[in-house]
Amino acid sequence: MAPRTIVVGDVHGCSAELRTLLDRLAFVRGTDTLVFVGDLVARGPDSRGVLDIVRETGAIAVRGNHEDRLLQWQRASRAQERGEFALVPDLGRLHGDVAESLGPEDWALLATMPVTHLLPAHRLLVVHAGLVPGVPFEQQDPATMMRIRSVGDHGEARDHGGATPWGLRYVGPPHVAFGHAASLDAQIHPWATGVDTGCVYGGYLTAMVLAEGQEPPPAADRQAVLVSVPARRRYFGGMSVGGRAMVGDQVRIPHHGPGPHAARRDARGARVGSERPQERRIAGRSRG
């Protein structure tokens, strides 16, 4: 089989869905290049299992805000243990449980995760959250690249509250594959593709699959390079029935089974039925 590059959205501990996705794609280690957009851990059932898969597959994973938070905590904790002054951030129960579950090899893996990964053959940059439109790459702030969702009226980066998704304003090259902002449908912009389809919230786990040397196709054809598998269940938070907004623990809406749009995909995961308008793909207040 010809080598492919597979870019996977936010996994958040959903190891079963990740294995299903890799099976469906017939991923071949050593032939295919596997890249994750980050947020491998937390919120879902099996953070360690996901890190095991990253090691097994020889994948590259960029750093998400959840990995960054764990690493900041670890750095401060170690400094404090050495007797240095350090403010150790409160991890909370969610991340505290993850931190306790991780072994030395897991922490070592997190520490290797870069903020961005460039795939020159595809003219594609992989980053967890995104870029500030109009700012040269060398001047992008790593913390922002792991957290931006939108831009405000003056083009400033916003996590929550901005009206315009950053990807609408961004002009490449390179094309950017990103996660962080979950919505039921992949976010398709001219020069950016959001592949966090909210698996941990009961949505989908989505990958962009590119042939050797292939650049992401124009927006109208982008769906053809996206493959999704439905979540087995909702593991965390909830999302609105219409799929417009996806939230973490802010709003709880009764929701059962795989995502509400599961029936719209056929057995191979291909989309069935008509597309919804672009605006509806964009999450409102969402969490990454």
Ligand SMILES: [Mn+2]
């Ligand atoms: Mn995130």
